Amino acid sequence: MLTIERGLEIVMSTAKAKDRADWMPVETVQLQESMHRILREDVFCDADSPRFDKAIRDGFAVRFEDLGEIPAVLTVIGESRAGVAAGVTVARGQCCEIMTGAPMPAGANAVVMVENTERLSPASVRILKTVRLNEGLLRRGAEARQGDKILEAGRSIGLADIGLLAGAGKASIMVSRKPRVAVIATGDELVEIDEEPQAGQIRNSNTYTIYAQVKEAGAEPVLLGIGRDNLEDLRRKIGRGLEYDILLVSGGVSMGKYDLVETVFREFGVEVLFDKIAMKPGKPTVFGHRGNTYVFGLPGNPISTMVSFHMFVRPLIRFLLKAENTGPKVLHATLDAPTKCDPERAALVPALIRFDAGRYWIRTAPWKGSSDLAGLARANALIMIPRRSGNLEAGETAQFLLLE
Ligand code: AMP
Numbered sequence: 269m270l271t272i273e274r275g276l277e278i279v280m281s282t283a284k285a286k287d288r289a290d291w292m293p294v295e296t297v298q299l300q301e302s303m304h305r306i307l308r309e310d311v312f313c314d315a316d317s318p319r320f321d322k323a324i325r326d327g328f329a330v331r332f333e334d335l336g337e338i339p340a341v342l343t344v345i346g347e348s349r350a351g352v353a354a355g356v357t358v359a360r361g362q363c364c365e366i367m368t369g370a371p372m373p374a375g376a377n378a379v380v381m382v383e384n385t386e387r388l389s390p391a392s393v394r395i396l397k398t399v400r401l402n403e404g405l406l407r408r409g410a411e412a413r414q415g416d417k418i419l420e421a422g423r424s425i426g427l428a429d430i431g432l433l434a435g436a437g438k439a440s441i442m443v444s445r446k447p448r449v450a451v452i453a454t455g456d457e458l459v460e461i462d463e464e465p466q467a468g469q470i471r472n473s474n475t476y477t478i479y480a481q482v483k484e485a486g487a488e489p490v491l492l493g494i495g496r497d498n499l500e501d502l503r504r505k506i507g508r509g510l511e512y513d514i515l516l517v518s519g520g521v522s523m524g525k526y527d528l529v530e531t532v533f534r535e536f537g538v539e540v541l542f543d544k545i546a547m548k549p550g551k552p553t554v555f556g557h558r559g560n561t562y563v564f565g566l567p568g569n570p571i572s573t574m575v576s577f578h579m580f581v582r583p584l585i586r587f588l589l590k591a592e593n594t595g596p597k598v599l600h601a602t603l604d605a606p607t608k609c610d611p612e613r614a615a616l617v618p619a620l621i622r623f624d625a626g627r628y629w630i631r632t633a634p635w636k637g638s639s640d641l642a643g644l645a646r647a648n649a650l651i652m653i654p655r656r657s658g659n660l661e662a663g664e665t666a667q668f669l670l671l672e
């Protein structure tokens with residue numbers, strides 16, 4: 269059976285082989301709508317930042333040389349406030365009142381905080397504490413220089429980036445168009461969430477978790493409803509789904525008599541590249557492609573679906589978006605208690621993670637298997653238990669994925 273790593277390699281090499289420069293296309297969004305989108309242009313600083321020598325304290329702009337002896341009384345010769353420079357030159361024995369964000373007057377080379385001063389009269393102030401050269405101010409260009417590349421294409425736009433882009437005058441930004449991802453849940457036992465399940469029925473939860481995962485990954489989910497476990501209905505739904513960039517079908521991919529999804533994929537000419545992964549949960553994961561569409565059959569059990577999505581679908585979406593980081597974010601922790609490994613399959617198990625004494629500690633959380641969403645909700649991580657015989661011992665390092 270294929271390892272997770274090999275499965276992921278197949279997905280990514282298929283995507284690379286199909287990759288074209290115009291895929292995904294670029295679109296322009298307003299800055300305020302750009303959070304978490306993937307940047308598709310390099311962004312350069314349009315001016316030095318800060319644009320001028322700037323006070324970062326409220327107080328008095330001074331010559332630090334005048335404060336060799338403290339307290340010192342200085343003559344106040346003007347006021348510089350944010351947006352309005354003082355237009356004075358500070359000479360020996362002088363200072364200029366100044367506010368945070370205001371331009372430094374010529375001649376001054378430090379700012380004394382107002383808390384360390386005592387105003388004696390409109391024209392004089394007593395300075396109670398000495399300052400170092402350049403204390404309380406930022407020199408022009410200290411953060412970035414005009415023409416510096418401040419952000420690179422491929423980056424996921426974060427909060428600081430939005431502020432940075434605003435400062436650089438970028439009202440609109442080029443980002444990747446979102447891939448459109450069709451989502452089909454399958455199963456004769458499924459009813460919608462606003463319905464009351466009858467005997468033997470359950471509510472469809474995968475559509476909603478997949479929807480959230482697709483959004484989080486940066487793509488646009490399109491819900492195609494529930495496909496029933498018969499060829500006609502699956503053909504109808506899967507036929508529609510193949511018109512999208514990615515088609516995700518949950519359920520109907522294991523060994524049961526009514527697991528017909530892979531059959532219908534093949535009928536439609538989907539080239540199936542794998543249909544099993546040595547992973548627990550998530551073994552019956554199907555991946556294939558047809559034309560410009562990537563196709564996944566995700567195992568029906570709710571946690572299996574999530575894990576398979578995370579390991580295989582999310583990296584593909586990130587690749588289509590031309591994001592610089594495609595892989596899952598794997599962290600390391602020290603194991604609290606021994607955990608049994610499986611020589612056949614790598615396992616991803618709900619776990620509890622805590623941060624103590626400078627590092628992460630992890631232990632598995634109680635759960636009842638791959639449909640136990642309540643157990644998963646009590647956990648805050650998925651521990652990755654490697655495929656091998658024996659135990660992962662307490663004190664050993666284990667990899668984990670953080671759940672949000
Ligand atoms: P399957 O892969 O179709 O054999 O489904 C495996 C298990 O997952 C069964 O217990 C299904 O009832 C359950 N399941 C399948 N699809 C969903 C869904 N959309 N929401 C919740 N549970 C599901």
Ligand code: MG
Nearest residue numbers: 454455519520
């Ligand atoms: Mg089923």
